[in-house]
Amino acid sequence: VSSHLELELAEQPEALARLIDRQRANAESIASLFRRPDVQYILIASRGSSSNAARYAQYVLGRAHRVPVAFATPSLYTLYEQPPRLDGALVVGISQSGESPDVKAVIEEAGRQGRPTVAITNDPASPLAVASDAVLPIEAGSEQAVAATKTYINSLGAIALLFAATTGAGLGELADVPEQLGRQLELSRTSAEALELLDGGTVIARGVNYGTAFEIALKIRELSGLLFEAYSGADLMHGPVAAISPGWPVFAVAPSGPACASVAEAIDGVARRGARLIIASDDQTLLARAAVAFPLLPGVPEWLSPLTSVVPGQLAALRLARLRGIDLDRPLGLSKVTLTR
Amino acid sequence: VSSHLELELAEQPEALARLIDRQRANAESIASLFRRPDVQYILIASRGSSSNAARYAQYVLGRAHRVPVAFATPSLYTLYEQPPRLDGALVVGISQSGESPDVKAVIEEAGRQGRPTVAITNDPASPLAVASDAVLPIEAGSEQAVAATKTYINSLGAIALLFAATTGAGLGELADVPEQLGRQLELSRTSAEALELLDGGTVIARGVNYGTAFEIALKIRELSGLLFEAYSGADLMHGPVAAISPGWPVFAVAPSGPACASVAEAIDGVARRGARLIIASDDQTLLARAAVAFPLLPGVPEWLSPLTSVVPGQLAALRLARLRGIDLDRPLGLSKVTLTR
Numbered sequence: 001v002s003s004h005l006e007l008e009l010a011e012q013p014e015a016l017a018r019l020i021d022r023q024r025a026n027a028e029s030i031a032s033l034f035r036r037p038d039v040q041y042i043l044i045a046s047r048g049s050s051s052n053a054a055r056y057a058q059y060v061l062g063r064a065h066r067v068p069v070a071f072a073t074p075s076l077y078t079l080y081e082q083p084p085r086l087d088g089a090l091v092v093g094i095s096q097s098g099e100s101p102d103v104k105a106v107i108e109e110a111g112r113q114g115r116p117t118v119a120i121t122n123d124p125a126s127p128l129a130v131a132s133d134a135v136l137p138i139e140a141g142s143e144q145a146v147a148a149t150k151t152y153i154n155s156l157g158a159i160a161l162l163f164a165a166t167t168g169a170g171l172g173e174l175a176d177v178p179e180q181l182g183r184q185l186e187l188s189r190t191s192a193e194a195l196e197l198l199d200g201g202t203v204i205a206r207g208v209n210y211g212t213a214f215e216i217a218l219k220i221r222e223l224s225g226l227l228f229e230a231y232s233g234a235d236l237m238h239g240p241v242a243a244i245s246p247g248w249p250v251f252a253v254a255p256s257g258p259a260c261a262s263v264a265e266a267i268d269g270v271a272r273r274g275a276r277l278i279i280a281s282d283d284q285t286l287l288a289r290a291a292v293a294f295p296l297l298p299g300v301p302e303w304l305s306p307l308t309s310v311v312p313g314q315l316a317a318l319r320l321a322r323l324r325g326i327d328l329d330r331p332l333g334l335s336k337v338t339l340t341r
Numbered sequence: 342v343s344s345h346l347e348l349e350l351a352e353q354p355e356a357l358a359r360l361i362d363r364q365r366a367n368a369e370s371i372a373s374l375f376r377r378p379d380v381q382y383i384l385i386a387s388r389g390s391s392s393n394a395a396r397y398a399q400y401v402l403g404r405a406h407r408v409p410v411a412f413a414t415p416s417l418y419t420l421y422e423q424p425p426r427l428d429g430a431l432v433v434g435i436s437q438s439g440e441s442p443d444v445k446a447v448i449e450e451a452g453r454q455g456r457p458t459v460a461i462t463n464d465p466a467s468p469l470a471v472a473s474d475a476v477l478p479i480e481a482g483s484e485q486a487v488a489a490t491k492t493y494i495n496s497l498g499a500i501a502l503l504f505a506a507t508t509g510a511g512l513g514e515l516a517d518v519p520e521q522l523g524r525q526l527e528l529s530r531t532s533a534e535a536l537e538l539l540d541g542g543t544v545i546a547r548g549v550n551y552g553t554a555f556e557i558a559l560k561i562r563e564l565s566g567l568l569f570e571a572y573s574g575a576d577l578m579h580g581p582v583a584a585i586s587p588g589w590p591v592f593a594v595a596p597s598g599p600a601c602a603s604v605a606e607a608i609d610g611v612a613r614r615g616a617r618l619i620i621a622s623d624d625q626t627l628l629a630r631a632a633v634a635f636p637l638l639p640g641v642p643e644w645l646s647p648l649t650s651v652v653p654g655q656l657a658a659l660r661l662a663r664l665r666g667i668d669l670d671r672p673l674g675l676s677k678v679t680l681t682r
Contacts, residue, residue, distance in 0.1 A: 040429040041382055043409055048579035058414055059421075068384055068425045070411030073399055075548045075575075079599040080400075084409045088381040088429045102575075147580075200568070200584075207416045222580040227541070229570050234416075234443075238389035239488075239563040242673040243541075258420040273674075332583040333614075 003328040004144035005223075009185065009314060011141070015150040016307070017178035019139040019157045024171070027158070030134045031165035033090060033116045034065055040088035045072040045106035049148040049218060050094040053120075053155035055211030056306050057092070060159055063303070064166040074102035083109045092118045096143070096151040097336070098126020107131045120158050122151050136162070145329045146336050147222045149314055152215060153181070156307050163303070173301050177308070184297045184308040185315070191294040192315040197323045200227035201249035201278070203313070204236055204266050207259030212306045216251060216313025224320035225332045233266030246274030251316070254281040255309050257302030280312040344669040345485035346564075350526065350655060352482070356491040357648070358519035360480040360498045365512070368499070371475045372506035374431060374457045375406055381429035386413040386447035390489040390559060391435040394461075394496035396552025397647050398433070401500055404644075405507040415443035424450045433459045437484070437492040438677070439467020448472045461499050463492050477503070486670045487677050488563045490655055493556060494522070497648050504644070514642050518649070525638045525649040526656070532635045533656040538664045541568035542590035542619070544654070545577055545607050548600030553647045557592060557654025565661035566673045574607030587615030592657070595622040596650050598643030621653040 034042070042061055046054040051071075058069040072091075077083045078101075091110035093103045098121035108131050110117045119132035122140050129135045138154040157174070164171040201220070205213035210232055217230040231240060233252075244250065250270045254263040264286060271277065271289070279290035282300075287293040294312035296305070321328055375383070383402055387395040392412075399410040413432075418424045419442075432451035434444045439462035449472050451458045460473035463481050470476045479495035498515070505512040542561070546554035551573055558571040572581060574593075585591065591611045595604040605627060612618065612630070620631035623641075628634040635653035637646070662669055 040426075041409075041411065043411075047576065051576070059417065062414060062417055062425055063421065063423050066423065066425045068382075068411055068413070068427070068430065070382065070384075070409055072409070073403060075600065075603075076400065076403055079548055079603060080404065082404050082407070084403055084407045085381075086409070089409065207420055218580055221584045223583075225583050225586065227568065227570075227584045229568075235388065235392070239559055239675060242564075242566050242675055243562045243568045245566065259416065262416075262420060334580060334583055 005147060005149065005318065005328040008143055008145055008149050009318070012150045012153050012185070013178040013182040015140045015154055016157045016181060019154050020161065020175060022139050023136060023158065023161060027136060027161035028165040030118055030136055031162055033118060033134060034166055036116060038088065039067065039090045041067050042069040042092060043072050043086065043089045044069060044092045044094060045074060045103045046094040047100050047103060049152045049215060050096060050155060052211040052215040052218065053152060053159065054094055055214065056156050056208065057159045059208045060163045060303060064163045072106045074106055077105045077109055078102050086110050086113045086115045090116050090118070092120060093128050093132060094120045094155060095128050096122045096148060096155065098123045098128035104128050104131055120155060146331060146334045147219060152310070153307055160304060170303065173304060177304055180297055180300055180308055181311070184311045187297060188294055188312045188315045191292065191312065192319040194292050195316055195319050198226060198249045198320065201251050202244065203228060203230045203251040203253065204233045204263060205253035206233045206262045208303060209253050209255065209259065209306050209309055212253050212310050215310050216253065219313055219317040220320055222334060223317040223328065223331050224324050224326060226320060233263045236266055237269055241269055241273065244270050244273045244275050248275050249278055250275040251278040251313070252280070253309050254279060254283065254286055255296050255300070255302060255305040256282055257305065280309055346488060346490065346659065346669040349484055349486055349490045350659070353491045353494050353526065354519040354523040356481045356495055357498050357522060360495050361502065361516060363480050364477060364499065364502060368477060368502040369506040371459055371477055372503055374459060374475060375507055377457060379429065380408065380431045382408050383410045383433060384413050384427065384430045385410060385433045385435060386415060386444040387435040388441050388444060390493045390556060391437060391496060393552040393556040393559065394435055394493060394500065396555060397497050397549065398500045400549045401504045401644060405504045413447045415447055418446045418450055419443050427451050427454045427456045431457050431459070433461060434469050434473060435461045435496060436469050437463045437489060437496065439464040439469035441469070445469050445472055461496060487672060487675045488560060493651070494648055501645060511644070514645060518645055521638055521641055521649055522652070525652045528638060529635055529653045529656045532633065532653060533660040535633050536657055536660045539567060539590045539661065542592050543585065544569060544571045544592040544594065545574045545604060546594035547574045547603045549644060550594050550596065550600065550647050550650055553594050553651050556651050557594065560654055560658040561661055563675060564658040564669065564672050565665050565667060567661060574604045577607055578610055582610055582614065585611050585614045585616050589616050590619055591616040592619040592654070593621070594650050595620060595624065595627055596637050596641070596643060596646040597623055598646065621650055
């Protein structure tokens with residue numbers, strides 16, 4: 001092991017266990033903000049990998065609080081200087097660095113309007129954290145590689161902690177995930193070795209793993225420079241499937257659960273077009289259809305599956321970057337923090 | 342002219358004029374629903390091209406009503422059967438056919454919860470329209486080609502009508518757009534001829550034209566089968582830019598306005614990576630940087646620019662489909678209506 005990226009991938013189980021241990025009580029106190037009777041919806045501001053964590057929050061916090069979870073349009077706050085009225089909103093900023101100016105702009109506007117604000121960040125002293133009423137540190141420790149790995153998993157973990165704190169259920173299931181994550185890493189290392197160099201690919205998922213598809217596409221793209229994209233299996237069938245030609249790789253994320261049948265339908269659709277199937281699933285029938293199979297550890301509850309089902313994608317990204325001879329820690333001229341106004 | 346697609350592209354100015362003429366009064370009556378004091382945010386359900394129109398609504402209705410505009414997560418209503426509480430929401434369904442079961446499921450749930458609902462659809466007798474409190478027909482007339490063109494423009498037009506009805510301003514500007522749209526079609530026909538066959542491409546925009554980028558990518562993809570994708574210029578710089586390699590086509594949509602400088606920054610970023618620039622703009626300095634320039638008609642107000650700035654993309658899609666010898670009305674095995682649960 002010679003790169004920060006590989007070290008940080010391996011650290012993920014430990015980092016997640018640390019988060020659960022240290023932030024459980026804080027998450028319970030923050031969850032009371034979400035239960036304020038004037039909170040009618042949740043608004044999230046984020047960029048990059050944090051936006052993929054936000055997509056997890058959209059499902060998980062939506063189900064915990066039974067309110068819609070919306071994404072802010074930062075340019076209305078910055079470029080257009082026409083921020084909306086936020087009556088009824090609880091506003092969450094997600095940023096591993098806590099430095100994104102546009103995410104902070106949304107939080108600051110919410111503060112001016114007297115709305116409750118929560119920062120989910122790896123740096124509790126960051127500008128985002130300082131601007132927020134409450135801070136849930138993700139406790140990932142220092143991350144040196146440009147590509148977010150343990151900060152992504154721990155952003156999901158922080159959202160899962162808020163779910164458990166709100167519903168009073170699921171903490172036991174979450175406590176099992178660090179160990180499951182370690183086993184998933186081992187399991188996926190072997191599968192990734194079967195991957196040969198690709199021209200690009202399309203990642204599909206649905207429901208709670210919608211964000212997983214985006215994170216896998218982003219990770220492969222950042223690390224290997226290959227053109228990967230992500231779709232909800234449902235949206236893909238509304239036209240974009242036209243670009244799936246024979247041999248084009250489609251990476252389907254299909255853990256067991258309510259969304260699995262819908263992803264399986266999309267797999268049927270792309271298979272009819274001759275796509276080359278890469279499938280991450282705990283369903284043996286689905287795995288048997290894959291050119292490259294990434295078995296998912298069975299027994300992970302669906303609501304927590306994004307924490308383990310992203311791992312095949314992380315290791316596929318590592319494998320593809322290696323096959324292309326790319327610097328794992330500073331790939332393709334990217335920098336760790338991107339500031340957007 | 343031998344295809345429905347070409348006829349329908351040419352019909353766009355007339356179809357938009359018809360919408361404005363017939364639905365102005367109805368839009369004013371529907372706008373009163375948006376002004377109900379208990380409406381704290383707007384929730385939109387949509388799929389396909391209608392989701393790109395929804396992105397326009399996110400900016401335009403957000404600015405008109407100064408409330409956040411959120412997108413529904415239909416799978417919470419269907420696959421997961423855990424619909425959120427919709428207190429404070431006004432719910433809008435956008436579907437040209439009005440047949441999408443999951444869009445209808447969101448509207449029906451809102452109705453059960455006593456929340457106001459509006460359908461924007463080309464079929465006022467469709468299941469979506471019947472399930473909604475109010476219907477804004479987009480008056481596009483029958484659309485035969487699989488790829489949505491005039492129904493897309495008129496969905497934007499319907500949203501612009503709601504903006505004008507709410508703010509009491511802009512109707513005069515909107516009334517000029519049909520004629521401008523006709524001139525934009527002429528202008529872009531010539532530019533499109535300069536386009537040679539491409540391997541694929543990345544469309545970028547920001548702000549009010551964010552949805553335009555997605556619609557252009559979708560249109561090219563549907564008609565030509567080429568792998569096109571869309572990004573906010575801001576999001577692209579958070580990692581995905583790594584896949585922009587020398588010669589890769591980047592199609593930037595950059596009409597004058599508050600978002601233009603941000604798109605110009607992204608153009609700088611991809612130019613440093615050697616991207617081949619296709620630029621739609623009314624800014625001569627930007628156009629001069631393009632390998633293929635699509636001049637945008639000057640004088641279209643920024644808030645209405647999505648109705649004309651999508652045209653270069655529509656004609657690029659037509660051109661690329663022709664170069665590939667694809668059936669324009671029924672490309673690549675797609676069908677007109679896709680039903681998603």
